[in-house]
Amino acid sequence: MFVDRVELKLSSGKGGQGCSSFRREKFVAKGGPDGGDGGRGGDVWFVVDKNTDTLSHFKGKTHLKAKNGRPGMPRKCAGKTGESLYVKVPPGTQVIDKETGELLLDLTEDGQKVKFLEGGKGGLGNVHFKSATNQRPTYAQPGKPGEEREVRLELKLIADVGLVGFPNVGKSTLISTVSNAHPEVANYEFTTLTPKLGVVAIDEYRSFVMADIPGIIEGASDGRGLGIEFLRHIERTKTLLYMIDAANYRDVTEQFSALREEVKRYSRELSTRPFAIAVTRIDALEKEAVNEKIWALLKSLDLAPNEELRKYGVDESVISYGSAEKSNPHFVMPISAVARINVQPLVFALADVLEKRQ
Incomplete structure (x- = not known):
């Protein structure tokens, strides 16, 4: 089960009670106070573990608590x-205050370890309160209470490339073709119900992570469809790849404009990220029809043809275009994941975009 948002109450441990006792031994007529200190309460830590990729292990849990410190003992024994308590979370988890909505922690690095709540201090035993005027103190301190906080954990997946498109445009097919991910692929909308991550190998030494999210529909930023629940998973991506379906009943320019608008309404910062465009399912159309659609898309973006993408080995049967300007897509490439047309050139082009952004 994929769970990317949970609410928890976290509590550190209470300090142990100090001990009030007196030394009682043979041949020690009047042993003095010898009560030990209480133990310190346990802390609450957040630990980032890349072996976890969901918050599902918190499902059904409402209160997590560290252990209390033990009471002090006679003979000055503490x-x-x-x-x-070590709370293991996947990379990309945010810890947010449930009441105020304040971002408390942003946990992104594998192995990162952060103390969140400190345990209560143990109480002092009566041995600390003896003096010349009080040689038989019976008082020992109680332990201090631990800290408590109600939080919301939200997971935002960390990826290099995020796929953005309407339902059933070939996002899952692409990520299953170029990476080690195996999402469900079918000929109906919303086959992807949860985000998927895949590692795309460029060569023997280089790779990048691609994220596939459920299809976005118009109005997703207002809560329609599944997109609003998962748009946050591409907030951390370095580059967006807009998937435009050449065989869709919607016009290619209409698809791109709608997607850009939804991303912009969701997050203006996200809309300024570097992006590229892949015109998908070109195997379903004739070459002339594909060219016509790409020309229309370029015209709407006020772009001119650019043959630079030929260096990646783009199939000669379809034209390719690109742009080096920051406000424009890095490239516009026609592809077919099913027929494997321009799939490898797409991987090389995305890798170059990521290297330029580093």
Whole structure:
């Protein structure tokens, strides 16, 4: 089960009670106070673990608590420190205050370890309160209470390239073709119900991570469809790849404009990220029809043809265009994931875009 948002109450441990006792041994007529200190309460830590990729292990849990410190003991023996609570989360998890909505932690690095709540201090035993005027103190401190906080954990997947498109435009087919991901692929809309990550190998030494999210429909930024739930998963992506379906009943320019508008309405910052365009399912049309659609898209973007993409080995049977300007797509490339037309050139082109952005 993919879970990307949970609400939890976290509590650190309470400090142990200090001990009030007196030394009682043979031949020690009047042993003084010897009560030990209480143990410190356990802390609450967040630990980033890349072996987890969802928050599903918190499903059904509402309150996580560290252990309390143990009480102090006679003969000046301190109580045992309470066991700390280690909350393991996947990279990309944000810790948000449930009441105020304040971002408390942004956990992105594998192995990152952050103390979130500190355990309560253990109380002092009566041995600390003896003096010349009070040689038989019976008072020992209670342990201090631990800290408590209600939080919301939100997972935002970390990827290099995020796929954005309407339902059933070939996003899942592409990521299953170029990466190690195996999403469900079928000829109906919303086959992808949860985000998928795939590692795309460029060569023996280089790779990048691609993220596929459920298809976006018009009005997604207002809560329609599934897109609003998962648009946040491409917030951390370095580059967006807009998937435009050449065989769709919608015009290619209409598709791109609608997608750009939804992304912009969701996050203006996200809309300024570097992006490229892949015109998909070109195997379903004649070459002339594909060329006509790409020409129309370029005209709407006020772009001129650019043969630079030929260096990636783009299939000669279809034309290719690109742009080096920041406000324009890095490239516009026609592809077919099913027929594997221009799939490898697409990978090389995306890799170059990512290297330029580093």
